[in-house]
Amino acid sequence: MRNNSQRKNSNHHNKRGIFKYSLIASAIVGLSSTAVQAEEKIKQEDIEVIEVKGQRGNLISAQNMKMEADTVIDAISAEDMGSLPDRSVLEAISRMPGVAIERFAAADDPDHFGVEGGGVVVRGLTHVRSEFNARDTFSADSGRGLSFEDVSPELMGSVEIYKNQTADMIEGGIAGTVNLNTRKAFDADGRVFAFSADATYTDLREQTSPTFSALYSDIWQLDSGRLGFLVNYSNSEMKVESNGVQVGLYEMQSWDNSKFIPRSTRLSKKLDDRTREGFATSLQWENTDRTILLTGEYIRSEAGLSWGESVMEMDDSDSHSNMLPVAGTEFEFDENGYFESGVITSEAGWRGDGNPQRYGMQHNMQSRSRIEESIVNDYSFNVKYTPNDSWAFNFDIQYVDSTMEIEDVSLMGATRAVVGMDLTGSSVADITLYHPGYDGEGSDTSANPFTDPTKHFFRSAMDHVSDNEGDEFASQLDAEYTFDEGVIKSVQFGVRYSDREQTTRQSDYNWGVLSEAWAGGNIWYSDTDVPHETVSFDNFARGGVLSMEGGNAFIFPSMDLVRDYRNLNASLANAKAVDWGWNPLADRGDTTGGFIPNEINDTQEKSTAAYVRFDFEGDIDGLDYSANVGLRYVKLENDTAGFIIYPDNVPEDPVDNGDGTVTIDGDFYRVADQKAFGNGGSESQIASSEYTNILPSVNFKLNLTDELLLRFGFSEAIALPSLGNLRNYVDITGEDNVITYGSDINPETGQPDIVSMAYDRYTANSGNPYLKPMESYNYDLSLEWYFAEAGSLTFSLFYKDLSNYFINGVTIRDYTNNGATQQVQVSGATNGDKGTIKGYEIAYQQFFDTLPGALSGLGIQLNYTHINEDGSPNAGLNDSNPDSSEAADFAFDDLPLEGLSEKNANAALLYEKNGFSGRIAYNWRSEYLLTTRDVITTLPIYNQANGQLDASLFWDVTENWKLGIQGTNLNNNITETMMQINQAGDKKTRSWFTNDRRYSFVVRGTF
Template sequence: MNIPNQMNPKARLLRSGASMLVVSAMLAAVAPSAALAQDAAQSAQSADTDPAAQSDDDTIIVTGQRRALQTSQQIKRDADTVVDSITATDIGAFPDKSVAEALQRVAGITVNRFAASDDTAHFSAEPSGVIVRGLNQVRNEFNGRDVFSANSSRGLGWGDISPELLGGVDTYKNQTAEMIEGGIAGTVNLRTRLPFDSAGQTIQISANANYGDISKKFTPDVSGIYSNRWETGAGEFGVLLNYAYSHVETASQGIQYGRTAVFNGIQFLDPSGPNGTNASRAGPAGLKYIPSSVGFRDNLYDRTRNGLSAAVQWKSNDGSLAVTGQYQRSLYKNTWRERAVISYITDLYAFPVDFQFSPTSANQTRIPLMAPGTTFKFDDDGNFVSGSILNQQTDFSWWGDTDATAADIAVNSTGQNMLHPCYSWGNGSTPTPGGCGLDARGPDLNAVTRLNKNRQFTQDASFNLKWEPTDRLRFNFDAQYVSSDVDNYDVEIGQYSFANLTLDQSSGLPRATFSAPYSINQSAGGLSNPNNYRYNHAMDHLEDSHGEQWTGRFDAEYDIGSDWLDSIKVGARYADRDQDVRWGNYNWGNIANNWNIGAHQYTFWNIDRTQPSAVTGFTGYPAGLTDVRSFGSDFFGGNLGSFAFFNMDKLEDHAADLLSYDRLKVGQDQWRPTCERTGELPGSCFRPAELNQISETTKAAYAMLRFGGNGKRFRGNIGVRYVETLDRTQGGVNFPSQTWPNINAPVGSPDYIACHPVPPADPSQPTPPTPANCYASAADRSFNSGSGYVTASRAKHTNWLPSFNIRFDINDKWLVRFAASKAMSRPDIGLLKNYVSVSAPSFPANGDTSDPRFVITNGQVTGVNPTYQGDAYNPYLKPTTATQFDFAIENYFASVGSFTVTAFYKNFDNYIQYGSINQQLTNNGVTRTVQIRLPLNGDGAEVYGGEVAYTRYFDFLPGALKGLGIQANYTYVENHGITNSNVKPVSGGAGSGTAQPGSGGTVLTVDSLEGLSKHSFNLVGMYEWKRLSLRAAYNWRSSYLVTAVDCCVYLPVWSKSQGFLDASIRYGITKNFELSVQGTNLLNTKTVLEQQVSGVEDGAVKTPNAWFQNDRRFVAGIRFKY
């Protein structure tokens, strides 16, 4: 397509200056008035403002990215509501290598770069989620139909779909009545290609080679398409077959601090100083922050994706009938293999989130020590900078009080004691020459190995019939079947040793040095000798989920043909979805430890003990499970040393199962792998509480009136959609299994002795109080039977969703758009789980007769009324609704040239948040009031903001400079009144604000939604001239809350602002062959995280948390098209 250019030199100069003004305004994020003035000047130019060729040498061929932008712009301009579109008019030329990466270029859209947002220890090699205008309730569609993965979320995994299969992606930010409900944030429709999209036969084959600069791996991408159409006497036929295969091995590396320990007025001790660890800990006033651990993580991702899209089309010769059949399937496999080295400075597990160490606080023995002759350094904010760190021996370990006792716990390869007991209370105030030494030891070190294998399979078959019996009447019939399977195996082995830690963050990134541990008598070789390690724990997890849905839809539209009424459209839709989520809890179990010592643990303490022991019945660890390897990188500051990891290949072959208690006959927690645990359903790997079966039936109907058009300056639509949702679930209630001694037991029985403490020999000392649980009634004992029962639920919800959209064309270039609608978003499938778990009851403190839960008769305790709590999901959750408004001013000054400003506002009702209710539950005929923590529909709140976008090619420039172009957009988002949903489905990686056991059931307050950046912008430089196409895209976002409660830090975690630069070069050797080179993360951007250590009411103080770096990826390819 050749477009003549009639602009004179003066007009070129004027346009050039105005365009530079717009670019400058965008970069500065100033008010749009200057840009509006600039575009107003452009509108005064000749009506024909499209680019032109003054000679053959100046010809602009509209193809490649220019044609894609032209198509996207036309879609946005002609849309019935607020839409942004990405188009790949050239097959296989989608602008990025994943759908999420492409969407982040759209105004208002940001992406999640973590494998799961509530687990910030695992950075994702590719974006795992999409957030629209600060909200994650995004509806996914495939060709305008439902699509989903069979986990606990509602949508499709963003990595599942091959971008090579797509013709475009449309993001709807408001609603019309005909649109399928489900996205209060927005609706993202993935469009595959159809045979009638092309004029005739199309054949294309592409081949790429991927390379990552950290993984050092080359991997292939291959895609191909065949499409053709034929005219016959029976009508026109078309077929299309598109296949894409992609294999990527990419890596990420991370340095992560554990939960920050807060020290208030503490003096850190040198154990070799006066009085050793018995010295006073009172220090200067002020807060100091030390991480509880530091970990170095190396993760390799191995992702393969197979995608297939097939379509057949038929159209009658008179055009009144059209039939389309489509089939898509996606097979996504991702295996990540992680090795990490973690040093533990202190232990804060189960401590409340606001806990601070002080000179008078509990757990003084968990305060770290300075290595003899060294000091700790802190910055002006109190953050730890550098120091050599030891632990107190009594911190969270017990090694016996004599060498003989210690010898029963662990010995080295020569038979000597591995552990050297030395405690301040047994050592006196000052170490004595030749005594036990110092009350200090080298911190624990964990060489952890983890494997995660994920498989997601989705297939979609659909049939569509369009019939136009008259020029005014049109019918649409649509049927679809979609099914999905998700399989996941996640396993970890932690192998613990000891090492002194020197930590230094003075140069920016933390640097660690490990040295021989104090008070540990290790075997020769130190950390490279497996004999110096123990199997601390094994953990596994399994998911095997399936979902399917049948859908039918009917639409009818009649052209009214009046002056201002265009048409009326009505329709109905029915969908029946069945989903069976089988998601096992993370199954963690201790094997050998230093805190809960079993008899003769020395027989199985060392991981290289392959010989059985008659003393304990230990059968011996299997040989060949250990992999000693060097560990380090430039990002880690070099080689950290050699460590004994679990063999990754063996781990993938389920070798963790060999550490089962049933095989080894030892293990403190008697760990059993999933599929061998007690309580699993026969023939299953899951316990009843790990199953979630839900059936959801949706009925919808709508009516929509289109108006305007027909030469008028306005056009729009008004309508209403009625939606009925019926959820049916199967689940159960589980009660705790508790037994207590009975105060009324016979004299001399064990229960009687437990409930009647013996008075002390010293009569001046009080008799210990009777344990409160001795007074438990027979009814409470029956209520805590450990049994449960099956429950079923049925919940029906109805919603009316009105919508109004209008567009007013000021002139041929300027238009104003307004959209108002009510939208809805259903709860994630996992939140609808029909499940209640009652926790063990809470009793008063022993002897605290002021507690009203004690029953007092005549001044004596005669009974007790324990309190009960529990956790649940909520099968009765209502959909969240939003009343939303968009107002846009749009200027289209060229075929590829636009400037748009959009303001938006959303007001919510029934937003899902975490809360608690009192519920009456009955077990064995006994009814008790239980305080249940569960997701609930909360009060309303609001999100608002604005978007500014500018796109153009500089066609007014001379010669080859006409090929220069730019895209820029900026987004501002604010929220008020919305707190985080504070709920986490049982799978799907959704965010969480739920209290964790690791924080003692407490959480900190935050003032932002997860994933919401107030500011974000994109800047894309383009060049397309003849056979050469260049593109450089920079994406930036301001700081944001990643998760309100991290799974393992137990605190809110924030990401600092960050920007990523990607670029591509394409060159057409001939009209049939094209070469390309692409690069992502060219700036080698680091993701920097902070953890919030105080609530909003206390200033929301943040301290360092993590630094991540992933591959710079390069792709070289060749494409043949015919």
Template sequence: MTRFKRTAIAVAASQIALLAGTTALAQEAAQNASGANVVVVTGQRAALQSAQKLKQNSDEIVDSIVADDIGKLPDRSVTEVLQRVVGVTIDRTMTKGDPEHYSVEGSSVNVRGLSYVRSELNGRDSFSANGGRALNFEDVPPELMAGLDVYKNPSAEQIEGAVGGLVNLRTFLPFDFKGRKMAASLQDTYSTLKKGKTSPSGSFMFSDRWKTGFGEIGALVDLAYSESGTRTDAFQVEPYYPRTDVVPGKTVWVPKGSQWRTLQFDRKREGAYGALQWKKDASLSSSLTFFKSRYKMHWDEQAIFAQSSPYNIQVSPDATFDSKGALLTGTLTDPADKGINFGGDTRSADRKSDTTDIAWHVHWRANDRWTIDTDLQRIRATTSSFDSTVATGVTMPSETIDLRGDVPSLSFTQADRAYLANPANYYWAFTMEHQDRSKAGEWAWRTDAKYDFDHPVLRDIRFGVRLTDRDSRNENSNPSYNWAAITQPWQVGGTLTGLAYLGDSRFANQVQVHSFNNFFNNNTSVPALVFPGVGLTTGYPDSYALLHTYPNKLCTDGSGKCTSWNPATFGTDPAGLNDQSERTGALYSQLRFGFDDLKYPVDGNIGVRYVKTKMTAHGYTVFNPSSSTGPGIPVFTKFSQKQDFSNDYGNVLPSLNLRMKATDKLQFRASVSTGISRPDFTDLQGYTTLSQNVDNATGQVTYTGTGTGNPNLRPVRSHQVDLTGEWYFAPSGSFTVALFNKQLKDVIIKQSYGYNVSDNSGKPYTFAVTGPVNGADGHARGAEITYQQYFDKLPGWLSGFGVQANFTYVDSKTSLHQPVHAVYCSGGNSASNFNLNLNGCDIDGKTFGDLPLIGLSRQAYNLALMYDKGPLSARLAWNWRSKNLQNVNVNGTQGSDGTDTNPDSATFGQHNVAWALPVWMDGYGQLDGSITYNFTENLSIGLEAQNLTDSKTRQLMQQGIGFKGRAWFVSGPRYTALMRYSF
């Protein structure tokens, strides 16, 4: 790619050598550049030196990580590699909408606190079929990567879409090597918490080049296979409810219980990459690349959930509370329900993801002035998932909680432990399944031209055109999460005579007593529980159908048919379909210049990019008018109609990048640009439901609606400024400082917007539809500091030590276009009505103050101690990030209850309040390490370790009584033995 070209021959040659990781090539390149023999470095030190040169000589502000050797990035996944880059943090939940499930290898990536991150593969579009615009980085085999680049402030020639940053994944090409190159690796990973079998991985690469009568040809094949098996144990505490009936004359806050779970996770990741290169001569060359990644995961979970009425919970007289009235210790009981109602869930989930990328590139140097590059790409991505839950129910006699320590401590009497381990005390409760499937594709074509000036100031001018045609189709089953009761306590006395206890012989082998062995690495003890067998969750739909016939013998009417179950299906409800197409066209021009004769030489580029976007969302509008009639009540006709929503917009994106060289080792940069990030396809879904509601007592008519998406959304925009100071005092030693300020416009939030519909007389009415809107502005500003050095001047073996450290500080703020002034949350019958305050609602009806951007940690740092001397290479790396907001209104921390709709009622907060608590991830740090020994130039063995300190992840829920512990996760250390051979 043109952005990686360097003006100095010596720099270019040394970079190629380091990237290839071959001693012979490095020596030859260095001698060609300088005419003298030099000391050549390889391995970890060479990778740092290469990454530093990329940063120093780039036209833009960029941070890179380069593979130590072929197939050897420094971590087990692309996400874990990216977290080492200054300004980059990773999310450790499986999905942002489900913070209850932990991701050991990390999932999404934020750059400088922003989730608006663009992903590329070799400078081209790359994405997953998940309703978003970026890759699931955990799906990509790191063994196929030559390096990763994170661009902080893009120039005009780079593809638009990187408000937060641009992550480019780079692979090798055959001409990166002097001749034939082969490399292979074998690895095996052991999880201390999961125990049992290990997880093998391996990779193989072959590359060669041949001179023929019609030019030189190169071919490369790279294959990777990886398994990972992990286990996560978790504690959870339910939200705290205000109670005036526990301590006389005082309001205290009591959770309705604490719960625990274990999740067994297995994934397979496969990758295949191939490249053909052809070069006629220095003027004409071409390449064809094929990249395919395949990801498959399965997890099984056994979890127990408190589901009693929070106001039926009684607390023992010896209970203690903190200064704000929150429960610290005490025994919980529920006499009203004859025990605390808990549900024991067995849940299984599968996901398959596949991304295929084919690209053809032609490079033509027409003469000594003109260079033309053209590129054609086809990318196709698919994903599908299935989520299945079968649950039992039990009434726990009592639960003694101690919330004073780092992790909740639970105590049970021997009688209670025996009760909880007895299947006869459990009943079949419910089933729930969810399915989704997605596919996305894109054709992309671009042509770039460059004209080189013979001028003391002007270097070259670049301009180009890019066209894309993209489609995205995401389907959810209907109902999306198909919850269906088998037997529930509230059915008894109605349709059922009793509960269906686990005594039916048809399920004799489908029940298991789970003892939670080695829970939290033997640091705590919890009772054994009874769960449905995994065969019932994975045996869908037959197992579900059989379970739902069981309670029919308990029908109160004697019919034997009082229950029914229908599986979730695709295509029955347009609300589950999100079908879109998008076309873009972009033009850019960029001028590179340099003032070499100044006392402090200055160079840089200035350019502008114009992009036109045209999208179409194929959707529906559904309207359910009121059946009430009378004076003043407009008459509408009910309808459900298919609609196509179009949205066209253009964006002008200027950019300026300047660099001043104070010395050969000290330089300063200044960058100013405008960027955009288009809305995710999930937010653009064109499905809206409208309702006309009539209060028969007052005659008041209201017009409301809900939009699962909003096809009229515009991109998030950013006006951004970057300043850096960079001191490169050694080949692999540097100290850099960066200041940045991103002014955000049109941030997408959920809020009400107007939707016009005319009644039968033709009079228009505006419906207040709640959905995604460009409803806020904001900023993300801060600083980055990076330092790395090997201490070469130390004597003997001590000269192999080095250190690498970076620190990021980010401050953010958002301001709503239409500020919310509500003091209390809205009433209603579900938390889906939560729309009065975007910052969340407490259970007592009060709202919270302003919240930061989701996923933003104010502080993050990396600290690595390195050693590289002779055949030995080692690293200890600590990564830490501070507390960050995960989401608001997510599962487990939202709900509603009661019937009182009067906000002035003395009991408001326990009645008819739709509450939704902000969920945070507390500060988290993790220590990883690796050691490698090179027996020969070709053969090395090593050991890698993740989470050496057995760190615990703590999740917080924000309430008026402060930040309270919501969940605690442990996954334990993991160890990987590896062997690499290359020649």
């Protein structure tokens, strides 16, 4: 019975005990509820409890969870999360086998680096289910699950990653299920007070930010039983910086079609201010005979991310296609004709005398602010009733309330410059900016144009907002009957019902011109009172990357102006050359709260499930085994509200001929049915869909020896489509069955001769409220050797046979308007294709106790995952913009699966002795496809193989006090992306990103 993060482990111990050392391992005293439950059992058996703390105790606790699990899992304890400088649950779980994280703000946005990561991949797939205490949880975005980067690790008691399933688990974890277990009042025997405080310095940002957490729990003995209360609070801030250097699409030059030069360069300085505030409390009561346990919990996770970005981007896309070397200089190319170095000017302002005017390249100077606020409130109440040794009952209710808001505003200025680029270095490209009059010898460079307001003009603005809210009510009832004897140890059965409602509001990215030569003329900074500011790019990418005469300082639109979104339009009044240019989203017609109808998605999803599970124990030729077999019935009902807008293609002044044709101007005829359908009307609609399935699962564990076990797992699993891709807004365009006739009458037919006939279906871009879940048959086979209390070597094979992928495709739907029915070709999300994911995982950990003296404190952790896929299609979908089908138009065929690294590895050197505890950890993943279609280049973008080195050292000053230092990104990892430039798979570097090294000083106390 899986509830509140615990299975009833007592039913799954074999007759001989799991392993020789299992009593010691089970006696670990920690904050993990699994360990505490094991300790209480041991006390009841009057066995001496051996307390193990520190890293060794953390590893034993996690190893014990894995060893006793009913299916394939990996786990990490709360203390282990705290031993490394992980600021979110996302960072912590990236050190587990088979788990990788993204390092960008979003996978389809490779221009914005995310220092702390932004997405989780399990065994090569992103369809990961998230849970709080084995219950459903989610962030109110257009996706499906929880944003793990928003959750404070200080709230956790443990984290479990289920890589296969049992029948009692909630459906949806086709890649894996990440279960976040919060601490409970009864996890400890008595009063506990603990706190942690640290200060973190970031070396690029050169700022220090604090983190604080505290926990208090106590237990009171009452006449009616015992009462426990726990409260846990955490608050953290992080101020980080990332610098990016980027080159654009390589374009063939007309002066030599064998030469290719990047269209643009981009330099970005991004400052992230991250806040996390977490609160969790639990109240527990248990009666004197321990037959009734009541648990009430409240969890609140509040996260904010505010980032500001200053971007200089060379962009002459509106000028002549050629780019030329400055006089007296030459370009250097590689053997394939691709640019490597040189000083670039353009043909803008061509005089017509055969010589380019030395006018430089236009540069956008963009200030961008993005503010994200996410809140998840989780309320739950659980009743466990165990009237006797045979029966156990569980009742659980939960309510989740989640909101997410985004405000994203950009303001662009512009100036001109000559650009020097050297792409031949071993790390980041070198960029030099020159006066636009630079001629290779320094002439006409007496004034620095980059800090001169007379050389900059306000160019454009763009805004995007999001306002999402969702809630879910869920209830579950379970029962378990334990048999006194026989092969069948127990039978579990239960039902679950949930009702989730969510409103997702996602605006378009609303770009508009402020001033341009082609749009009313330029409005220069010096001619208006609209604020601007000077931004320093000194030490950009830690120096040696950017150079400019007079210092690396540049004028940008004021960041304070950009962040004051409510007053931005009024503030820009003097920067607008035309009235028809940029105006804020709320000024569009027919808006509700600033959103037009097709930007609003209302979804209600009801889930009904029932399961039965049989647990077995016995022996085969003297070898003990345990197993579970089950079936889970799932019924999903989805109602998605939306609109249909019909085309407006009724011809003006048609003459109905009464024979199915109309006459226009005497010679153009259309089918009369079209007149009724294409009347420009609209109507609201609710699209309803239903899905049912029965999901089998089988898990088997065989103890080959006292230390060696063989595990097999099989299950059918599903993944639910993202809510964004269920959007039900259909804007129909085009026309059908168009017939063009000549003016002369055919004497034989009495009708005009047909000049042409076209059968072009009506078309639309939309989400798909009829999407079915993705399905998979999951197979696992593992051999697990637990040779010491904190020592193990495990090897796992896995295979997933997947179908019903979510892809961008075309569906044909019938729509009726004014009594006329037409077929419409709708582009958007659909189900299709099959594929497989397969691979293996190896994990090893050990402390070398037999080494002499101080060396006996050494330990090691290693894990490696190898993944292959075959036939898996890339989705070509965008959760936040499902109405667009452009992403399906990939530049090349046979692209690898997005997000899948073939190789993933973690290595850690551990030390624990004489009050000192240290760890050096390296996390690495091989190259992977970041996005199939970059929004700027339209090319596939790959994240190159890279790794990050982190370390920590703690000292137990006393039994209650601990001091520590932690370091992140100690190897100064540079994240490099590549763009695929042809079908053959050749790649050129797209960007380089550097980010802070972080250093933390930590104080912890436990009383």
